[in-house]
Amino acid sequence: MKSRSVPLREVYVWELPVRIYHWINALCILALCITGYIIGNPIAVMKGTEAYQNFWFGNVRFIHFVAAFLFFFNFVFRTYWGFVGNEYSRWYNFIPLKKSQWIEILEVIKVDVLQVKHKQIDSIGHNSLASFIYFITFLMFLLQCLTGFGMYAAMSTSYLPQLFAWFVPFLGGDIAVRQIHHILMWAFILFAIVHVYLVFYHDYIERRGITSSMIGGWKFIEEDVALRNDDSATSTSPKKGKK
Amino acid sequence: MEKRPSYYQEVKGKGIARRDFLKFCTTMAAFLGLEANGAGQIAxxxxxxxxLPVIWFHFQECTCCSESFIRSSHPLVADIVLNKISLDYQETLMAASGFQAEEAYQAVMKKYPGQYIVMVEGSIPTENEAYCCIGGRSALQILEEAVANCMAVVAWGNCASSGCVQAASPNPTGAKPVHEVISGKPVVNVQGCPPIADVMxxxxxxxxxxxxIPQLDSLGRPKAFYSRRVHDTCYRRASFDAGLFVESFDDEGAKRGYCLYKMGCKGPVTYNSCGIIKWNDGVSYPIQSGHPCIGCSEKGFWDNGPFYQHLPSVAGFGIETTADKIGLGLGVLTAAGxxxxxxxxxxxxxxxxxxxxETNLKES
Structure with missing residues (x-):
């Protein structure tokens, strides 16, 4: 039997609101991609019946719109949480404004993407590259909401979609808006595939319990890594913040 | 200033009955979505x-807007507005030519400053102004001069509203719509290729x-006619919601009049009144005749083809490569990576x- 004995520390990384956000978001994106793909490319399953006998395509669209509203408000909530949540969920993690973040991005590319350098990345929450990618996905969320609700506004009298109505003329018309909305769907699909793969990868190689951390919130961090994080936190204080 | 006759006086002289005149006013009030007393206001x-003094220009276009207009289901319009009375200058339809024509149009600008309407069919070349010249002057020069003192500009059709086929990639003449080359005057974009005669x-x-000018949407189109999608007013919409689609022009679905979404219908992205007003005195419109909408009242509809494909091709990836094919390709590449x-x-x-x-290992 092979066993390791290294000092580990448990760190509470993902607070409950962040976890709930994550899973609502995941379910919404799953529902939106499936229904969205069907809306873009419906299968003509029904033949030889009259319109009043069916409503399946209407239902698919209904699910898409409901999921879109849920997705939107969930996204708004997460943005809010980026200003009140713990240090791992704060907005400044996601935007690489500091040199240290860019250094870590290069490190992560060497260590995890190209695998030419072997070491542990010190970040306890998202690493800087992951954070930056999430920032890009937030922009994608925004663009998807702008295009989606922009198209929806024409057939709705309710308040929220009308807030996005300006985006359609901004792009010159529905054709361009729909095309962008559709292309972004593929960006979401590719993101989801890579995201799930990378979660498996990190758990497989780092063994910090990243997969279950999105369920329970806690991660196993090596004591030396945790200490380095403590140090950098104290060295950068009194500025409250990162790591 | 000389006394100009009203429209009614003119048409009465042409032998149009009062009854027909009032019917026309009522129809127009309905089209414009006015209140019940609207017909009276119009009459x-x-x-x-x-x-209204009107100067009507033809630049880079095919005259299909004029063709549509003179085939209006209400001959009164064509009669009074177009070929008999109102047109002080219209290259295609006026009797005058040469110097007389030039004189007529100069006269309008001098006699009715701030009162005349400039109506434009066609786009304006900007790559080289010489691509469209009339009487030795370029379209841009003519337009700028005429617009300077007008009351408003009406851009007829897709050419004048968003460039249409001339502005389609690669746009060799640098064709631009009216609202992009002039400023300071209200422009009404009456979209369509051509627009519906009754809308005009x-x-x-x-x-x-x-x-x-009528109330416009944010793309400059009159809201009364362009606030709803062809899709949302389509009589085949029920088939769409039911998931009943035509998959080929000779299949069972086509016979039953199912939705043309999968045949590339651009109804869901096109704002126009085709589904309500229809064409040729309400006889039919493309979808009713079994053909998908090609989106002719939308900007860039030529570049977002093919017409018979639901998703537009993605530029730079070869003909008929949709976002789906690219997405799938990237998915495979991702999987390989x-x-x-x-x-x-x-x-x-x-x-x-x-x-x-060794230090980390623990034997047990």
């Missing part, structure tokens, strides 16, 4: 207000009745397990 305006008539009647990464990860993990430092 009053057409009887009392002097006719409605815009003219509105200008005359109220003395101002992940497989390669997974292999190197396993090699790394194996090494890490075999080379674990």
């Amino acid at each position: 009053n305006a057409l009887q009392t207000k002097p006719r 008539a409605g815009v003219v009647v509105h200008l005359l009745t109220f003395g101002r 992940m497989a390669a990464h997974a292999i190197t990860t396993n090699i790394r993990k194996h090494k890490e397990i075999t080379n674990e430092p």
Whole structure:
């Protein structure tokens, strides 16, 4: 039997609101991609019946719109949480404004993407590259909401979609808006595939319990890594913040 | 200033009955979505207000807007607005030519400053102005001169509103719509290739009745006619919601009149009144005739083809490559990348397990 004995520390990384956000978001994106793909490319399953006998395509669209509203408000909530949540969920993690973040991005590319350098990345929450990618996905969320609700506004009298109505003329018309909305769907699909793969990868190689951390919130961090994080936190204080 | 006859006086002289005149006013009030007393307002305006002086230009276009207009289901419009009275200058239809024509149009600008309407069919070349010249002057020069003192500009059709086929990639003449080359005057974009005749008539009647341009959407189109999608007013919409689609022009679905969404219908992205007003005196419109909408009242509809494909092709990836095909290709590439990464990860993990430092290991 092979066993390791290294000092580990448990760190509470993902607070409950962040976890709930994550899973609502995941379910919404799953529902939106499936229904969205069907809306873009419906299968003509029904033949030889009259319109009043069916409503399946209407239902698919209904699910898409409901999921879109849920997705939107969930996204708004997460943005809010980026200003009140713990240090791992704060907005400044996601935007690489500091040199240290860019250094870590290069490190992560060497260590995890190209695998030419072997070491542990010190970040306890998202690493800087992951954070930056999430920032890009937030922009994608925004663009998807702008295009989606922009198209929806024409057939709705309710308040929220009308807030996005300006985006359609901004792009010159529905054709361009729909095309962008559709292309972004593929960006979401590719993101989801890579995201799930990378979660498996990190758990497989780092063994910090990243997969279950999105369920329970806690991660196993090596004591030396945790200490380095403590140090950098104290060295950068009194500025409250990162790591 | 000389007394100009009203529209009603003119048409009465042409032998049009009062009954037909009032029917026309009522129809127009309905099209414009006015209140119940709208018909009276229109009738009053057409009887009392002097006719609008109009200068109608043809630039880079095919004259299908004029063709549509003179085939209006209400001959009164064509009669009074177009070929008999109102047109002080219209290259295709006026009797005058040469110097006489030039004189007529100069006269309008001098006699009615701030009162005449400039109506434009066609786009304006900007790559080289010489691509479209009339009487030795370029389209841009003519337009700028005429617009300077006009009351409003009406851009007829897709050419004048968003460039249409001339502005389609690669746009060799640098064709631009009216609203992009002039400024300082209200421009009404009456979209469509061509616009529906009754819509054109409605815009003219509105200008005359109220003395101002109709309410426009954010793309400059009159809201009364362009606020709803062809899709949302389509009589085949029920088939769409039911998931009943035509898959080929000769299948069972086509016979039953199912939705043309899968045949590339652009109804869901096109704002127009085709589904309500229809064409040729309400006889039919493309979808009713079994053909998908091509989106002719939308900007860039030529570049977002093919017409018979639901999703537009993606520029730069070859003809008929949709976002779906590209997405799927990227998905395969991603999977391949992940497989390669997974292999190197396993090699790394194996090494890490075999080379674990003695200090970390614990025998039990």
